[in-house]
Amino acid sequence: MTAGRVILCADDYALSPGVSRGIAELIEAGRLSATGAMTTEPGWLDLAEAVATLRRHAAIGLHLNLTTGAPLGAMPRTLPSGKFDGIGAMMRQTRNGSADAEEIAAEIERQLDRFEDVAGAPPDFVDGHHHVHILPVIRPALLAALARRYPDTLPLVRDPGDNPIRILARRRSLVKALGVAFLARGLAADARRLGLPTNDGFSGFSRFDRAVPFAREMADFLRAPGPRQMVMCHPGYPDEILRPLDPLFERRGEELETLKAFPADRIVHLERDGGGRIRWPS
Template sequence: MKTQLIITADDFGFSKERNIGIMEAFSNGAVQSASLLLNCTGSTDAIERAKKTSITLGLHLNLTEGTPVGQDEYKTLTSSGIFRGRQGMRDSLTKGEIQISEIENEIDSQIKRFIELVGEKPAYVDGHQHIHLHPVVSPIFAAALKNHGVSVTRMPVEVNLKAKTWLGKEAFDLLSMFVEEARSSAGVLQKYNIRTSECFTGLSTMGANMTAERLQSLILEAFKTVEENLSVETVTCELMTHPGYPTPKEYGGFSWGTDDFGHSDDRIHEIKVLSSDTMINFYKAHKIVLVSHRELY
């Protein structure tokens, strides 16, 4: 079985500092794809940096934080012009308070803005805080991708979360919700011929939770799970990461600063782990080929 690994840097465009860190990781051969946020202080800077390289760019669809890319005022998708937040948006979606037409408009607007700024359609589209696979959003999302000729997304199902003993209850419950939403969307993605990697990991290894030992174990676990359940010649796994340098608390991100994780050294820690000789030697020893999302076409 041939094994391929896509290492994706999320939140590209969040801030200039984040962009510098992601491009450093790319230069080190530590990431191959970057998911671009379009409504942040570093969005333009990210695009300018990316155009000077061969990094594969995808759209990090955002319906939860900051201001929308589409029309200035939505009646339900935002509150006072701002997205409702990770849990606030999910609560409103579940209660049926969000107009479907507004979701359709915002997804379409973000894909069109990406094409306008980057000069080509995104190689893939995933979701900030995995909102693309919420049960209400996923059919709208999949239809939009098909309309724009985009055929690849993320399926954030990390196996055996209960074994990740370093996770606290709050983190475990949140990540379990993401996995449950993702699994429930599989049929929708299949209906619209939207492809994903055969396996995924990275939910449980953000920031200080990332170590070379854990990454190696989780990557091999993901490949093994596919090998045991599917008969395929090539297996591609996506590893979600969050490298970068600290964003100032007073300015950056969605213009008003960042949270503790974005301001901490945890993202520098990710650059170091991902770029380490330990990881490079691991890939070589296990004949894991590093690729970008373009391998999923």
């Protein structure tokens, strides 16, 4: 990958109309490399035309959701309430054995099916809302599903871990970044055993502190990049309906405006081969 350039990936596409619109504008302006879609959100079903356009300019992946809102199908043993209870609850369940492996695997399949129903193609990559894809029970189920379903396309699996030396060089949100790196240890090796590619280097952890401008955080995210660095972000137009529900409500607009002015030559612009597959940088 060209030195100084990163794969810039926006999370939460389809979370709301404003978030989707902001991400689409950035992709069309050449200010994003990729975005991950939440197929559990009702708005995803209305985005087929938009996704077809965005796929010409960026990688479109599945932002696997097992923490927010409700699943696409019943999970009575794992979720008796019928709703996700957040990342903390899912972490406990995958550790104590109360997350049912069959139910998790079935929900992963449903979200992949829903992605294909709208996008008309397999996901270019897969990651997790709140990085849920790195957890026990979920990780093996996801990797097995991707290898079985897509042997000819092999989606990239986003590795949110990074070398501790690189993380420390970025100075901010160290506890969060190091904690996720600990939980993600071994993910790249697990994916490689199944032929699935991953990024090499990851940043974008924010404290979402309004006292720290996003532009300053973005400068830190770019420090000490790995050879295939992926940077996550959360831009969008804040929708009033999300105000009581979205902890990033105020921050999304600031990220959007900052990224509109971000130098396009610092971003990896991904292309597709003749078969429609994304060419990930080596």
